[in-house]
Structures are given as C-alpha cells and as structure tokens.
Amino acid sequence: MSSEENELFHHAVRLGDDALILAQRLSEWCGHAPMLEVDLALANIALDLFGQATYLLGVAGEIEGNGRDADALAFHRDVLDFRNCLLVEQPNGDFAQTIARQFLFSNWQDLLMREIAAAPDRRLAAIAAKAVKEISYHARYASEWVVRLGDGTEESRARMIAGLDWMWRFVDELFDPREGTPSLRGEWDRRIAATLAEAKLEYPKPRRAVLGGRAGHHSEHLGHLLTEMQFLPRAYPGAVW
Amino acid sequence: MNKEWPLWEVFVRAKNGLSHKHAGSVHAADARMALEAARDTYTRRMEGVSLWVVPSAAITASDPGEAEALFAPAQDKVYRHPTFYTIPDNVKNI
Numbered sequence: 001m002s003s004e005e006n007e008l009f010h011h012a013v014r015l016g017d018d019a020l021i022l023a024q025r026l027s028e029w030c031g032h033a034p035m036l037e038v039d040l041a042l043a044n045i046a047l048d049l050f051g052q053a054t055y056l057l058g059v060a061g062e063i064e065g066n067g068r069d070a071d072a073l074a075f076h077r078d079v080l081d082f083r084n085c086l087l088v089e090q091p092n093g094d095f096a097q098t099i100a101r102q103f104l105f106s107n108w109q110d111l112l113m114r115e116i117a118a119a120p121d122r123r124l125a126a127i128a129a130k131a132v133k134e135i136s137y138h139a140r141y142a143s144e145w146v147v148r149l150g151d152g153t154e155e156s157r158a159r160m161i162a163g164l165d166w167m168w169r170f171v172d173e174l175f176d177p178r179e180g181t182p183s184l185r186g187e188w189d190r191r192i193a194a195t196l197a198e199a200k201l202e203y204p205k206p207r208r209a210v211l212g213g214r215a216g217h218h219s220e221h222l223g224h225l226l227t228e229m230q231f232l233p234r235a236y237p238g239a240v241w
Numbered sequence: 242m243n244k245e246w247p248l249w250e251v252f253v254r255a256k257n258g259l260s261h262k263h264a265g266s267v268h269a270a271d272a273r274m275a276l277e278a279a280r281d282t283y284t285r286r287m288e289g290v291s292l293w294v295v296p297s298a299a300i301t302a303s304d305p306g307e308a309e310a311l312f313a314p315a316q317d318k319v320y321r322h323p324t325f326y327t328i329p330d331n332v333k334n335i
Contacts, residue, residue: 035268037267037282040285041278044285141277
C-alpha cells in the first residue's frame with residue numbers, strides 16, 4: 001500500500017469499527033428494551049449501522065488488498081486492532097445512558113458522513129451518501145428522547161443527566177486533532193447545545209478527556225463485547241445460515 | 242395512574258395515488274413519537290411512502306350487535322356493484 005492508500009485504509013477501518021461496535025452494543029437491547037416500539041427502533045438503528053460497517057470494512061479490505069473482507073476484519077481481529085472511538089464501546093447502562101451515547105455519536109457521525117459524501121474518494125462517498133439518510137434519523141430519534149427524558153419526570157431527568165455524564169469523557173476523542181475531526185466541533189456543539197436547551201438540561205462541564213480508541217487502547221468493555229460478537233465465526237469457521 | 246402510553250392507529254400509504262390503509266397500532270407518548278414508532282414498525286420493508294397516526298381513542302366503532310341492521314340489507318343488492326361494465330386495461334388501482 002502507498003502511504004495514501006494506507007491512510008485511506010485506516011480511515012475506512014475507523015469509520016467501519018465505529019459503526020460495527022455501536023451496532024453490536026445496540027443489538028444487546030433486542031428483546032430487552034422498555035417497550036416493543038423502542039425495541040424495534042433500537043434494532044433498526046443497529047441494522048443500519050451493521051450495514052454501514054459491512055460496506056466500510058469491505059472497502060477497507062479492498063484497499064488493503066490482502067484478501068480480507070468485511071467479515072475477516074470484523075471477526076478475526078483482536079481487541080488491540082480495533083480502531084473505534086471509546087464512546088461507542090461504552091456499556092448500554094439504562095435507556096437514558098444508551099440514548100446519551102446515541103445522541104452524541106449520531107450527531108457527530110451525521111456531520112462526518114456529510115463531509116465524506118462530498119470528499120474525493122468515490123467508494124467512501126457513495127457509502128456516506130446512503131448512510132446520511134439513515135444517520136439523520138438516528139440523530140433525530142436520539143435527540144427527541146433527550147428532550148423527553150430531560151424535560152420529563154424528576155427521575156427521567158436525573159437518569160438523562162447521569163447518562164450524559166457517563167459519556168461526556170469520550171466526546172473529545174471525536175474531535176482530537178490527530179485522528180479526529182476538529183473542524184466539526186463548532187457545528188456539533190451548536191446542535192448538542194440546542195437540543196440540551198430544549199431538554200432544559202445544562203451543557204455538561206468540560207471533563208478530562210479519555211483518549212486512545214483510535215490507537216487500539218480500549219476500555220475493558222470492548223473485549224467482552226468482542227468475545228460475544230466473535231465467538232461463533234471463530235468456533236465454527238466458515239459457518240453459514 | 243395508567244403507566245401505559247396511549248395507543249395510536251397507524252395508516253400506511255403504499256404508494257402515491259393509493260389511499261392510506263390501516264396497518265396496525267403502536268404505543269407512544271405523543272403524535273411525533275407515534276409517527277417514529279410507526280415508521281420503525283410498519284415501513285421497515287419499504288411498505289410505504291406516507292404515514293398517518295390517529296389516537297385510537299378518537300375512533301368510534303360500529304356496534305357488532307347492530308351488524309345485521311347495518312350490513313345485511315346490502316346483501317341482496319348486487320346492482321350496487323359496478324360489475325356491469327368492463328374496466329379498460331390501462332386504468333389501474335381500482
């Protein structure tokens with residue numbers, strides 16, 4: 001790979017891993033969500049993200065040119081080789097914590113994919129153009145729940161605040177100057193602040209940022225997630241439905 | 242206090258030119274949430290291009306006990322069916 005291809009490969013892996021890991025997290029809700037309707041909604045979002053991950057990791061494998069496809073990248077890498085941001089691997093917690101994660105991530109992913117849809121690489125641009133339609137719904141869904149929970153009952157408000165508090169440490173990684181997207185911070189901040197104001201919630205105070213996901217330094221949560229996700233294809237190589 | 246969210250009836254328009262058809266129902270706290278739940282529940286497989294949601298409580302239903310009086314008199318009036326002329330092939334959706 002040329003250094004340019006190498007750069008593009010890592011870019012696609014980061015994007016693919018974000019979608020894959022969050023999809024796996026969301027699918028843990030399947031059969032456990034507070035309402036049937038919410039169960040379906042979270043599973044739908046997970047399926048959208050699995051679709052994005054399949055395309056993105058597929059392109060990464062093509063760029064790499066070593067015969068690894070999306071499945072090989074998803075199921076046969078170990079935890080240190082994953083390049084997702086720390087935000088997406090955070091545990092679901094309660095429904096408010098899950099919504100907090102989705103709210104922060106989808107609003108960022110929406111801005112990012114809009115940018116990629118207009119970027120020079122045609123393969124990634126095509127994936128991003130399709131993904132933007134899905135993601136803008138995810139962002140809208142999560143934002144509306146932030147408002148409902150934040151401006152709801154005393155308990156829902158306390159849970160929403162706790163959920164945002166858990167996730168806020170992992171926000172700076174998204175905008176890290178090295179492997180993040182610092183140019184998106186302004187617009188992201190405006191969106192987040194507008195929804196929080198509508199939800200009658202305070203904009204969280206700056207926290208000491210936790211970084212490292214993009215370099216493969218993950219929290220203990222990711223290993224557990226991968227154990228579950230990768231068990232079947234590793235125990236039964238080549239298994240099909 | 243009733244902790245269940247209210248029920249909404251969902252109507253889906255399969256494509257432009259057709260009318261909205263009843264698809265089922267969802268629970269939701271308000272109309273906007275009902276639309277999203279309806280989208281996630283009933284249009285996942287490209288079933289529609291438009292959605293209506295209506296509070297189930299707003300629907301007045303006919304009384305099954307009155308079914309005979311309401312519907313039986315139509316049984317022997319076949320002349321009300323527009324079956325006495327042929328529909329041109331290029332007229333769709335009738």
